[in-house]
Amino acid sequence: MAEYIVSARKYRPDTFKTVVGQESITTTLKNSISTKHLAHAYLFCGPRGVGKTTCARIFAKTINCFHPTENIEPCDECESCKGFNRTSSFNIHELDAASNNSVDGMRNLIDQVRIPPQLGKYNVYIIDEVHMLSNQAFNTFLKTLEEPPAHAIFILATTEKQKIIPTILSRCQIFDFNRIKINDIVGHLQFVAKSENINAEPEALNIIAQKADGAMRDALSIFDQIVSFCGTEITYSKVIETLNVLDYDYYFKLTDNFISGNIAQSLMLFNEILSKGFEAQYFIIGLSSHFRDLLVCKDETTLQLLEVGKAIAERYRNQASKLSADFIYKALEISNQCDLNYRLSHNKRLLVELTLVKICNLSVVTTNITKQTNPTTLKSEENINQQKSTVEKKEASIINNKNSEQSVKKEQQKVNAEIYLKPKGYDITETLKPKINSESNIPNEINEPVNYEKLNKSFTNEELKDTWLKYSETKKSIARVHQFLLTNIPTISANNIIIVPAINKSQEDEIKKLHDELLVYLKKNLDNDFITIKIELTENTETNSTKPYTDAEKYQYFAQKNPDLQTLKDKLNLDFEH
Numbered sequence: 001m002a003e004y005i006v007s008a009r010k011y012r013p014d015t016f017k018t019v020v021g022q023e024s025i026t027t028t029l030k031n032s033i034s035t036k037h038l039a040h041a042y043l044f045c046g047p048r049g050v051g052k053t054t055c056a057r058i059f060a061k062t063i064n065c066f067h068p069t070e071n072i073e074p075c076d077e078c079e080s081c082k083g084f085n086r087t088s089s090f091n092i093h094e095l096d097a098a099s100n101n102s103v104d105g106m107r108n109l110i111d112q113v114r115i116p117p118q119l120g121k122y123n124v125y126i127i128d129e130v131h132m133l134s135n136q137a138f139n140t141f142l143k144t145l146e147e148p149p150a151h152a153i154f155i156l157a158t159t160e161k162q163k164i165i166p167t168i169l170s171r172c173q174i175f176d177f178n179r180i181k182i183n184d185i186v187g188h189l190q191f192v193a194k195s196e197n198i199n200a201e202p203e204a205l206n207i208i209a210q211k212a213d214g215a216m217r218d219a220l221s222i223f224d225q226i227v228s229f230c231g232t233e234i235t236y237s238k239v240i241e242t243l244n245v246l247d248y249d250y251y252f253k254l255t256d257n258f259i260s261g262n263i264a265q266s267l268m269l270f271n272e273i274l275s276k277g278f279e280a281q282y283f284i285i286g287l288s289s290h291f292r293d294l295l296v297c298k299d300e301t302t303l304q305l306l307e308v309g310k311a312i313a314e315r316y317r318n319q320a321s322k323l324s325a326d327f328i329y330k331a332l333e334i335s336n337q338c339d340l341n342y343r344l345s346h347n348k349r350l351l352v353e354l355t356l357v358k359i360c361n362l363s364v365v366t367t368n369i370t371k372q373t374n375p376t377t378l379k380s381e382e383n384i385n386q387q388k389s390t391v392e393k394k395e396a397s398i399i400n401n402k403n404s405e406q407s408v409k410k411e412q413q414k415v416n417a418e419i420y421l422k423p424k425g426y427d428i429t430e431t432l433k434p435k436i437n438s439e440s441n442i443p444n445e446i447n448e449p450v451n452y453e454k455l456n457k458s459f460t461n462e463e464l465k466d467t468w469l470k471y472s473e474t475k476k477s478i479a480r481v482h483q484f485l486l487t488n489i490p491t492i493s494a495n496n497i498i499i500v501p502a503i504n505k506s507q508e509d510e511i512k513k514l515h516d517e518l519l520v521y522l523k524k525n526l527d528n529d530f531i532t533i534k535i536e537l538t539e540n541t542e543t544n545s546t547k548p549y550t551d552a553e554k555y556q557y558f559a560q561k562n563p564d565l566q567t568l569k570d571k572l573n574l575d576f577e578h
Contacts, residue, residue: 007220011192014085015073016058019051020188020216021180028175029059030072038063038122039173041145041154043130045161046177049215053094055177056126056155057084060092063153064120080120091120097132106133106140113144113152123152130156131163138165146171179214182206182307188216189223193234198227200234203309207239210307246278248312251290255319258331258359266356280352281342288335294320295328331359456496457527464498465489467525471518484510496530498522501538506550511535 013019016026032038042059044052062068066078074081083089095109109125117123133141145154145168156172158164186205193200208226212219222243230238240247250273257266273283296302297313297320306313320328338355345351472485484507490500502508511518515533523531559565 007192007196007224008217011188011195011220013051013054014058014061014076016055016062017071017073019055019058021184022051022055022177025055025175025177029055030062033059033062033068034072038153040148040152041172042156043161043164043169043172043174044155044157044177045174046159047179047214048159049212049217049219050177050180051216052157052177053126053128055175056124056157057092059155060084060122060124060126060153061089063122063124064089064091064117066120083119090118091122092124092126094126094128097127097130101133101137103134103136103140106137109141110144113148116149116151121151124155125152126155126157128157129159131158131160135165138168142167142171180216181214182209185209185212185214185216185219189219192220192223196227198232198234201236201309203236203312204234204239206307206309206312207236207243207245211243211245244277246273246283246286248290248308248315251287252315252319254287254356255290255294255323258362259322261360263357263360266360267353270353270356274349280348281339284335284338284342284352284355288332288339291328291332291335294323295325295332298325298328327362330362334358334362454529455523455527456530459492459526459528461492463526464492464522467522470525471521481510481514490533493534496528496532498531498533500533500535502535503538504550504553505537508535508537 016030019026042056044056046052058074061074061081061084062072064080064084065074066080067075069075074084076082076085080089080091084092093112095105100106100109113123113125115123148154154172156164156168161169161174161176186202186209189205189208190200190202193205204226208219208222211222226234226239226242229242239245250269254266254269257263257269270283274280293306293308293316296305297316303317306316308316334355338351341351342348468485468489472482475481475485488501488507490498493499500511502511511533512535519531519533522533523529555565555569559569
């Protein structure tokens with residue numbers, strides 16, 4: 001019986017071509033070999049299980065190969081390649097920084113670096129988890145790393161680049177490895193399954209890839225675990241059972257309950273999930289992810305962000321077509337808020353159940369659902385649409401009618417009265433539901449009439465003065481503004497224009513700041529919606545100049561009367577604050 005080897009070791013890449021998901025890095029390394037632009041130190045950093053040490057070994061094997069291929073791959077036939085395959089190569093030295101993190105360990109390495117290679121061109125030193133070295137060990141290693149012998153190349157690998165001191169980083173070519181995409185992991189798992197004569201459903205491999213979180217080594221370890229349980233037939237149901245993953249089907253059923261507003265079934269489904277041993281927060285995180293996947297299905301451009309199998313993707317597209325984007329946004333916000341509040345809640349189950357109730361009560365605006373679940377609302381909306389059409393025709397006739405102003409007003413009032421007539425078969429429960437009415441002037445409450453006529457009551461200067469002074473009383477807390485309003489009484493001009501006097505630029509700015517608030521107050525208290533405010537700068541008739549208001553204006557005013565004031569200012573080198 002052949003010795004069993006785990007998939008992570010058995011199918012470990014041995015050429016650049018077989019490395020998964022790191023094409024940009026492997027291409028750069030191959031180009032540096034072909035052009036003979038080799039650096040003396042490299043730093044490979046990234047998450048676990050993405051191929052850092054594997055790429056370091058392939059790189060070391062390739063630069064020592066006597067007959068590399070045209071594609072810059074090791075030949076696997078020369079003595080150097082055979083020694084590497086037997087793990088007996090004297091050119092490649094692997095060290096674990098976790099167990100050699102002292103100064104003495106670095107001194108031994110420095111002594112070893114001086115020895116030239118016995119076979120091949122380069123001695124390659126691969127130091128794994130290099131961030132585990134102490135600062136003293138880093139400083140000991142620093143000079144050798146900067147100026148090593150011509151035959152020595154260092155490859156440092158780490159998962160925590162931020163822990164490496166800057167002086168080391170500045171002496172290395174840095175390669176950042178990415179998490180491997182789910183589709184790439186699924187493709188490699190399919191290759192392994194085919195090589196092992198195992199039948200695996202794509203959805204099952206997709207679950208394994210998601211569980212691996214971008215690490216190929218983790219994916220292969222999970223794959224071996226599943227094979228031990230399932231044998232040569234890997235199915236979706238067996239995978240979620242083995243890995244204790246919540247089935248997609250639960251979320252699809254829940255969303256159907258949300259669409260129909262079925263609170264009872266939603267709560268019972270949540271209870272079933274809890275009874276199977278799943279944690280409530282894990283469930284709510286999955287629900288948020290489900291709504292996120294539904295959202296990306298609403299647009300063809302974002303459909304590529306959906307990382308699931310074809311069968312599951314089709315279910316997502318079908319369910320997304322039944323939902324409005326507004327519903328998904330609100331459901332996402334509610335579920336995400338539940339996730340944020342989960343750790344602080346003392347009654348976690350109640351928090352999640354309230355979340356499900358809120359989502360069930362969301363208004364889902366879709367044509368199919370409205371037709372099937374609420375025919376009364378549909379009938380009312382048809383009545384409103386007919387009324388809107390009638391109103392539009394009558395409004396058009398009013399505009400074209402050149403009768404007197406009184407007849408126009410009378411006809412308009414008649415039209416407004418018809419808009420708000422209570423439709424036949426009107427159900428009082430309809431008042432609790434929002435009306436879809438974005439373009440018309442029909443209000444949300446059908447029975448509540450609104451007067452659309454603007455007020456245009458005439459008023460005298462005395463009435464304007466009284467209203468102005470009442471407004472000034474509201475500004476008593478701001479002495480400067482209160483005084484300004486008392487001393488600048490406006491007057492009426494033609495066409496409801498109110499003239500507000502200002503004797504300088506500062507007063508004009510004060511009026512502009514109060515403009516919006518003041519205009520609303522005057523319209524409301526004088527019953528005239530056509531009022532406008534105009535500011536007029538006036539001169540002081542007594543001195544034939546503007547009244548001093550700011551500090552600079554006051555200074556100029558007094559300096560004209562007393563020239564010695566200017567002399568004092570110049571001697572003391574004084575100026576105004578800005």
